[in-house]
Amino acid sequence: MESVSKNKIKEIRSLQQKKFRDELGLFVIEGVKMVEEVIQHVPHLIDCCIYTSDYQLNNSNLSFPHFQVDAKTLGQCSSLKTPNKVLIVLKTLKNTHKEVPFTLAIDGVQDPGNMGTILRLADWFGVEQIVCSSNTVDCYNPKVVQASMGAILRIPVIYCDLSNYLASTTQPVYGALLEGKNVYKEKLNFEGILLMGNEGKGISEDLLPFITHPITIPQFGQAESLNVSVATGILLSEFRR
Amino acid sequence: MESVSKNKIKEIRSLQQKKFRDELGLFVIEGVKMVEEVIQHVPHLIDCCIYTSDYQLNNSNLSFPHFQVDAKTLGQCSSLKTPNKVLIVLKTLKNTHKEVPFTLAIDGVQDPGNMGTILRLADWFGVEQIVCSSNTVDCYNPKVVQASMGAILRIPVIYCDLSNYLASTTQPVYGALLEGKNVYKEKLNFEGILLMGNEGKGISEDLLPFITHPITIPQFGQAESLNVSVATGILLSEFRR
Numbered sequence: 367m368e369s370v371s372k373n374k375i376k377e378i379r380s381l382q383q384k385k386f387r388d389e390l391g392l393f394v395i396e397g398v399k400m401v402e403e404v405i406q407h408v409p410h411l412i413d414c415c416i417y418t419s420d421y422q423l424n425n426s427n428l429s430f431p432h433f434q435v436d437a438k439t440l441g442q443c444s445s446l447k448t449p450n451k452v453l454i455v456l457k458t459l460k461n462t463h464k465e466v467p468f469t470l471a472i473d474g475v476q477d478p479g480n481m482g483t484i485l486r487l488a489d490w491f492g493v494e495q496i497v498c499s500s501n502t503v504d505c506y507n508p509k510v511v512q513a514s515m516g517a518i519l520r521i522p523v524i525y526c527d528l529s530n531y532l533a534s535t536t537q538p539v540y541g542a543l544l545e546g547k548n549v550y551k552e553k554l555n556f557e558g559i560l561l562m563g564n565e566g567k568g569i570s571e572d573l574l575p576f577i578t579h580p581i582t583i584p585q586f587g588q589a590e591s592l593n594v595s596v597a598t599g600i601l602l603s604e605f606r607r
Numbered sequence: 608m609e610s611v612s613k614n615k616i617k618e619i620r621s622l623q624q625k626k627f628r629d630e631l632g633l634f635v636i637e638g639v640k641m642v643e644e645v646i647q648h649v650p651h652l653i654d655c656c657i658y659t660s661d662y663q664l665n666n667s668n669l670s671f672p673h674f675q676v677d678a679k680t681l682g683q684c685s686s687l688k689t690p691n692k693v694l695i696v697l698k699t700l701k702n703t704h705k706e707v708p709f710t711l712a713i714d715g716v717q718d719p720g721n722m723g724t725i726l727r728l729a730d731w732f733g734v735e736q737i738v739c740s741s742n743t744v745d746c747y748n749p750k751v752v753q754a755s756m757g758a759i760l761r762i763p764v765i766y767c768d769l770s771n772y773l774a775s776t777t778q779p780v781y782g783a784l785l786e787g788k789n790v791y792k793e794k795l796n797f798e799g800i801l802l803m804g805n806e807g808k809g810i811s812e813d814l815l816p817f818i819t820h821p822i823t824i825p826q827f828g829q830a831e832s833l834n835v836s837v838a839t840g841i842l843l844s845e846f847r848r
Contacts, residue, residue, distance in 0.1 A: 479720065483834050486833070490824075490830040492828035515830065515831070515832075516830075517830055550848040587732055588761055589758055590757075592731050595837060596724060596836060597840075599833070600840050600844045603845075606827055
């Protein structure tokens with residue numbers, strides 16, 4: 367059995383930072399369930415696998431480097447407080463946006479938990495791609511990957527200049543705005559672009575002119591706003607119902 | 608100006624643990640916005656206020672003890688990584704459940720962020736009370752309070768034996784189950800009890816017999832499940848639309 371080098375451990379650890387993920391084109395997925403999904407579905411994307419003796423890696427015919435390590439070494443690679451028994455280093459994908467029936471556009475969401483939850487629910491509702499402004503949290507951030515529950519493997523996420531993207535489309539652009547029209551009264555098909563804004567500031571001012579259909583979720587109680595991932599879930603549900 | 612005792616600081620710090628919140632009947636709210644809401648609306652619930660010189664406390668006619676401290680002392684009281692400039696210690700409320708048109712029932716949600724988000728969206732949709740199983744995360748947990756964005760001040764949360772509670776009601780009980788009926792096809796009014804389960808395990812087996820209307824959010828993509836707070840948001844929206 368080959369043993370893993372100190373430099374490789376250091377490299378994996380560095381992938382907790384966006385700078386190194388961008389430089390190396392790699393990111394980390396942790397946990398048995400996601401690792402097994404990766405090995406089964408996208409083995410060609412695997413850079414390497416690190417696991418402890420607690421994990422049964424079926425290592426016949428594996429096409430990627432794999433290293434059994436002690437729990438301490440795994441802990442050095444892991445971004446989790448309580449590290450799992452296996453993690454995989456994967457190649458990031460450079461996706462480009464396409465003309466698909468339904469796109470979710472994200473303008474500046476910052477919280478990794480929100481972004482991961484948005485990926486997960488986009489996966490639930492069958493969203494074909496997510497196009498993000500370049501100041502949106504990195505989809506390969508370990509907390510995003512973890513909260514996405516595998517959705518990061520299935521939905522293309524594209525970072526670009528959203529104003530260029532929205533300027534070039536002929537599809538309807540639905541924007542979630544507090545002063546939008548009551549979404550319950552709109553006739554919606556699962557077609558177009560749904561634009562969601564930042565947690566505190568909402569949608570940037572320079573993107574407002576591209577919104578053809580401002581929509582809102584009516585408020586019945588006293589809360590001032592909804593969490594962006596919950597609002598995205600409710601609106602996607604409205605497009606699908 | 609009175610100065611705060613070391614014992615009081617220690618007491619406030621201890622409120623990060625449920626055991627001491629229960630014993631003392633107190634909890635902490637942090638941040639300017641929530642503090643101002645508390646001072647305006649529920650001053651009679653305030654045990655004391657701790658603030659740094661950065662915060663302008665309008666201290667004419669205040670009916671509660673208030674202590675200006677240095678940033679280090681505030682940090683000792685705070686549960687936040689980056690403490691704010693003011694926090695308030697409040698009395699917890701012992702609520703009891705009532706017969707109201709619409710109740711949200713929570714069975715064993717564990718993650719404080721999920722619970723806080725559920726409180727916030729229940730507040731948005733005008734839910735009258737939240738009834739929780741006793742193994743649900745404490746609503747006065749600092750992370751729940753923070754994520755609730757003030758909803759903890761407005762919605763009564765009751766902890767009790769859910770099977771007793773559900774056995775005693777004559778209202779319809781809607782349960783979120785993967786194998787429930789398509790919620791988009793149900794005729795719903797904002798009346799009854801909506802029961803949501805734990806993040807991983809769903810609704811406990813012993814509560815299933817009380818469900819009169821099993822419902823589900825149809826899945827269109829490949830995700831295996833939805834986050835419980837997002838699912839609660841989508842279902843509450845269905846009851847309100």
